[in-house]
Amino acid sequence: MPEAAKSKPKESKNIRIVKDATCTFCGCVCDDMELTVDLDAHRITKAKKACVLGRAWFYEHTLEDRPVVLIDGKEATLDEGLDEAARILVDAKFPITYGLSDCPCEAQRVAVDIMDTINGNIDTTTSVCHGPSGMAFQGVGESTATLGEIKNRADLVIYWGGNPAESHPRHFTRYAVTPKGMFIPNGKKDRTVVLVDVRKTPSTPVADIFIQVKPGKDFELLWALRALVKGKKISEDIEEQTGVSREVLDDLVERMKNCQFGVLFMGMGLTMTRGRHFNSGAIYSLASDLNEFTHFVAKPVRGHGNVTGADNVVSWQTGYPFGVNFNRGYPRFNPGEFTTSDVLARGEADAAMIVASDPASNFSKKAIEHLEKIPVISMDVKETHTTRLSRVRFAVATYGINTGGTVYRMDDVPISLRPAFDSPFPTDQEVLEGICQRVKKMLSGSKARVAA
Amino acid sequence: MILVPGRSQKQGTSLNKGKLKDEYLEVTTTAELNEQDMRRLKLSNGDKIRLKSDIGQTVVTCISKKEEDLPSGMIFIPYGPSSSQLMGSDTAASGMPMSKHMQVEVTKVKS
Numbered sequence A: 001m002p003e004a005a006k007s008k009p010k011e012s013k014n015i016r017i018v019k020d021a022t023c024t025f026c027g028c029v030c031d032d033m034e035l036t037v038d039l040d041a042h043r044i045t046k047a048k049k050a051c052v053l054g055r056a057w058f059y060e061h062t063l064e065d066r067p068v069v070l071i072d073g074k075e076a077t078l079d080e081g082l083d084e085a086a087r088i089l090v091d092a093k094f095p096i097t098y099g100l101s102d103c104p105c106e107a108q109r110v111a112v113d114i115m116d117t118i119n120g121n122i123d124t125t126t127s128v129c130h131g132p133s134g135m136a137f138q139g140v141g142e143s144t145a146t147l148g149e150i151k152n153r154a155d156l157v158i159y160w161g162g163n164p165a166e167s168h169p170r171h172f173t174r175y176a177v178t179p180k181g182m183f184i185p186n187g188k189k190d191r192t193v194v195l196v197d198v199r200k201t202p203s204t205p206v207a208d209i210f211i212q213v214k215p216g217k218d219f220e221l222l223w224a225l226r227a228l229v230k231g232k233k234i235s236e237d238i239e240e241q242t243g244v245s246r247e248v249l250d251d252l253v254e255r256m257k258n259c260q261f262g263v264l265f266m267g268m269g270l271t272m273t274r275g276r277h278f279n280s281g282a283i284y285s286l287a288s289d290l291n292e293f294t295h296f297v298a299k300p301v302r303g304h305g306n307v308t309g310a311d312n313v314v315s316w317q318t319g320y321p322f323g324v325n326f327n328r329g330y331p332r333f334n335p336g337e338f339t340t341s342d343v344l345a346r347g348e349a350d351a352a353m354i355v356a357s358d359p360a361s362n363f364s365k366k367a368i369e370h371l372e373k374i375p376v377i378s379m380d381v382k383e384t385h386t387t388r389l390s391r392v393r394f395a396v397a398t399y400g401i402n403t404g405g406t407v408y409r410m411d412d413v414p415i416s417l418r419p420a421f422d423s424p425f426p427t428d429q430e431v432l433e434g435i436c437q438r439v440k441k442m443l444s445g446s447k448a449r450v451a452a
Numbered sequence B: 001m002i003l004v005p006g007r008s009q010k011q012g013t014s015l016n017k018g019k020l021k022d023e024y025l026e027v028t029t030t031a032e033l034n035e036q037d038m039r040r041l042k043l044s045n046g047d048k049i050r051l052k053s054d055i056g057q058t059v060v061t062c063i064s065k066k067e068e069d070l071p072s073g074m075i076f077i078p079y080g081p082s083s084s085q086l087m088g089s090d091t092a093a094s095g096m097p098m099s100k101h102m103q104v105e106v107t108k109v110k111s
């Protein structure tokens, strides 16, 4: 249990209850929270229906005593911060922006506007999450459904390369395993749950069938399943290759072909390992193939609260979901070239604006080394490795707790946020709008910057 | 051995307190090995080990897992700055570095 939960301060009388609030900690975006807010202490003291991660999210986001703006480590006014940030971006030859998965869509669209105006590069944490699934989706398409349909209809639920019990705890209880649905009147009793992973995890006990695949052999296993679904022969040494016996595969194929409504949920165990987008492509294709026999869908289990919104916003504004470059004055998409991890590791960017993410902790050594060399503008609700190395850092309000806006659940369903209490910190959207206005003013006359 | 960084519940809750706080640091520098590998490498719970890849190295604390829960030859660690130190920058034109399934060498750090 989070520390804050254990040592809850005495509640004041100035209490507010927020019904149907939304937790934005993970991509489940549960919008059935009931929050008790202590308005004097500026904190949430109870989060009914939240899972352990959600409770930590609500209890730990209080108002911290931090300066709103620091420039080179010295306190500055918001205007000074916005001026300096705009100047850095306008002066740069190859400015990039990255992150965006933990802020509302209304902020994300402003970030796209800034990069469009200065012919920069925009990428989101999708590139190091389900970016490979995004690439596969463009290649082979997606047989899809909302989590609501899955709750009401799915009688075969397969999780592949994920551990929702620890990363998305209510995925099981709210959407896909235990809830009763219109055509699943008895909840879990009416479903068969299969888990495919390289190791046993706290999610394993939920599964009726656990299939342990050898690390890095997901593609081979998925391709073998595709062949069996189509009635084709597969290699005799499949067990040696993948660690999974022919009997287990035959049984799974029968279950997949004979269910009423099947779903394949893919985790980052597929996208972050050998095969990457080929793994995601194989799982999408397997789901599509199965539609010859029954109804089958495939969905990535998305991590951050609004990473799906980032894909949607960047797509409707540029035509592409992530890794988009405006250097030539029009959007170009090329993962591996315009994705941030690559741009930084190759030492190309000469200024970076990082919104609500921490590449200085999560990226490769080479990428972090380059980030340390260039001017960085950061926006975050807490101090991180990235805010520490930033030239201009903005402390911002927490989305969903202090600010409203729109986020997209992992199944592309948009959800409105209901804030719990006010914050003296500006929102991501306000900071981005301030930067955007200044950038446009600085460039007015020259229209937008002409491509180099 | 093969290193598989991933999410854990403790990593998730400590993340909310702050990534620069001791709890997050402790969670993301604790690696799980199975009992058989621990015995083979003469390790006990709480020992420090050095993980070394082609890219970099990091020192973490090890704890044991039952053999049926974690296959031999595999190490699990919650994602964090430590696992990033070992990750290569090549994304094979995908944008995604190889963040799971990294080859590492394990040695005991003498205290």
Ligand code: SF4
Binding pocket: A023, A024, A025, A026, A027, A028, A029, A030, A049, A050, A051, A052, A053, A054, A055, A168, A169, A170, A171
């Ligand atoms: S499952 Fe995710 S969105 Fe739902 S309460 Fe838990 S952390 Fe929040």
